[in-house]
Amino acid sequence: MTGEVFDGKKAEVMVKDLRASFKAGKTKPYEWRVSQLEGIVRMIMERETEIMEALQSDLAKPNMEAYLHEISLSKAACLFALKQLKGWIKPEKVVRASFTTFPSSAKIVPEPLGVVLIISAWNYPFSLLIDPAIGAIAAGNAVVVKPSEIAPATSAFFAEHLPEYVDNSCIKVVEGSIAETTALLEQKWDKIFYTGNGRVGRIVMAAAAKHLTPVALELGGKSPVIVDSNVNLKVAVKRMAVGKWGCNNGQACIAPDYIITTKSFAPKLVDALKSTLEEFYGEDPLESADLSRIVSFSHFKRLTELLDEENIPEKIVYGGERDEKHLKIAPTVLLDVPHDSLIMKDEIFGPLLPIITVEKLEDSFELINSRPKPLAAYLFSKNKKLEEDFVQKVSAGGILINDAALHVTNPHLPFGGVGDSGTGAYHGKFSFDTFSHKKAVLSRGYATEMRIRARYPPYTYHKQILLRRVIDGSFIALFLGLFGLHRD
């Protein structure tokens, strides 16, 4: 913005300043945290139109989606944190300290980690920055946020407006791309929260390792959807469709990536998808205002290459249209693509939905488990046994039965990945926890120091017996032992 390069030196100075602010105790008081969160709420309310415009500019995001997924979710997260904050900050009394350490009292005191770095992604450029920031601030940290350069309008919005609403000595925005991110990653942070892809996730974790910095990585994966034949097909397909194309036109980490269904049911499913898609986006989806565009030319190219791979075009059963000038790709459904095709290799992150067919649905579990663990896994079925098997056998960041994408809106559920889809969780109190250290505080007195002092050398046989009693937690045996009466 100023034309100066944000390099390692600048990053170092910034971190140093933030650390000084943190050490001075600026971010710790409850009042400070509340005022920052209230500032963010004000920003969202006062600048709603500008935010929507930025999202429209970056992604052609329909206003409805911008409202649903970004503005209202962020605002709700802020309000939730404001409401719960007092309870979150309060130390938690540990009811049963331990017989062995009796008498003692224990509590767990949450404390901020210090100075944290949040790197967010381009697909939900507003909420993926604000959401973790809410947790970091609620937990009492100083924060640097680095919005994605692939969503430049939103990034510029943050750089210009966030400082107007929050305490700049403790919360900073750094714009930029690889050079600036590298400069930031060279510094010592107390936590790094990264949302994005696995390739960069590895770079972030390796950089963090140099300073022994803990990380939370919100990555992605191929979120599968298993569709059974016994469902209310119309409703199921609508939910799948809005979870896929209603979320940034498939460019969402929890969007259904591919469908698995039985060979016999597939034709019905395809028909239902076709009619639902037409209902949602009309006969000419490229003209629909309700679909986001593809974020950039390189992603557009990546997606069209998936469609143009040998033997793939004939698998398209719906859609496939594209508009390179406006970076638009129509919702596209494919049937029976080869399991080793490009479209089945990596996370699609776009409006392409392959359907894989199997003989029976139980076979799909192995298919899913043979691949890296996804961020979400979906099942549409009324079969309770299948549902239970699915929950037990499929490992994913989150499981949703009979719907898609919705589970991320609940602040009482942890949102995060496992395996290749990431580590760490957030949303609601989980955001607060992810940016806190839970410090155990154990207190004893001197009153009941046992005369026999079995803990201390010189060690005798009698002391050993007593120790066994104490460690076993047996009152009676201990009592007897104290008086030199042995049971064994």
Add this chain to the structure above:
Amino acid sequence: MVLTTTGNKGGDEEMGVLGLESVVAEARTTFESGKTRGFDWRQSQLKSLLRLLKEREDDMFKVLKDDLGKHRVEAFRDEVGALVKSTENALLYLKNWMSPERVSLPLVAFPTVAEIVPEPLGVVLVFSSWNFPLGLSLEPLIGAIAAGNAAVLKPSELAPATSEFLSDTIPKYLDYEAIKVIQGGPQVAEQLLDLKWDKIFFTGSPKVGRIVMTAAAKHLTPVTLELGGKCPAIFDSLKSSRDKMVATERIVGGKWGACYGQACIGIDYLLVEEKYAPILLELLKGVLQKFFPNFELMARIVNKHHFQRLCNLLKNESVAASIVHGGSMNPDKLFIEPTILLNPPLDAEIMTEEIFGPFLPIITLKKIEDSVKFLRARPTPLVIYGFTHDEKLKRRIVEETSSGCVVFNDALIQYMCETIPFGGVGQSGFGQYHGKFSFDNFSNRKPVVRRSFLIELSFRYPPWNEKKLQLIRHIYCYDYFGFVLCLLGLKRCNYRS
């Protein structure tokens, strides 16, 4: 370096990379078969572990004596007994830990059901340290097993008798298809780190911790690092002489009583007001005499390398000059006398690096409250000990300093308390364990939301219009009344949130 694997009773075969990979592959196959997930398997493993701990007690005392010179009482108190307690606790609560946790949902979500279901991560790797070679190997293993994982344990090669014992004994009691022990040194560790794990649990030094985390980054493997640090003890004036005595005994126990100072949560140095230093010193000397009339009772320094490292700490002239008690050494027996120093220079290595040995620096301050400022200027340790009755000072320590844990008026006991999390922060590491925290450490807490087809909200779907937007605004504010009005067309829907 002898590289042996599970099942080879004292075999001297060289495993090589391929051998190692196939051992790990077997653990993975076992995990993928689903064998380790059921309650019965986990319970039977924990019960077998308990049997191992009780039946092989004498063997365990022997190897700890061989490796570290630990007296059997210390070995029981700190390792064997603690493990029995931990295993029994896990058995008692296993069903509870495994059961899903119901989560509340707003009315608009009715009739949705949501819960958090814990599931195992998969195949986990545990690296343990040499100072509590049994405890630090088996305590994480308890958590890994309770959480339903397959596990590979690489015990420290610096405690070779214990490593051999574990390699030999674990397959006799536990399911060797799922729980493996791989012995070896840094080379084996490197080979293991090249493979893909679902979690790595490391106890050791920050230097190696960096290596572990960097290797884990290649596979996006989550890690827990249990490191160390300079754990200070703040010694405030205590009025009653009985309290002073008890506190001193706890300090001596906290410094020299657990692996002779070679413990991550051992007291590294003392902070005391300068006018109390002489009293404290006399008390310490008295208790040392009482507790350690002869050095046979003490664990020894683990090996020549560490012995040399410790000697080097005293080579600095100013440091040597600050010795007020002890200082003598016996390189043949790897024995160093309990040594107390008074105000060694703060920039000497003895005050900048974790001592991990029997030297106790006492740093004096003008006022005891200065200890807070002193600690804030230094890296965060695993624990801060405060020997004080002053509630204000206690509050300041808790609120103004950072550490893995804080303990008032005692030392080391936090390790025995399975209801509080054990772990570091900052330079002392990240991730926590013990009790349920171990179970959680090795689990993926998976949210599961079950929706029904019963109630369908049509305004969720495109094509979008203003009315749908307003309906959703109402829902998001939980303004059900406004929502109904809007739905029925009784309310004008064109205001902003």
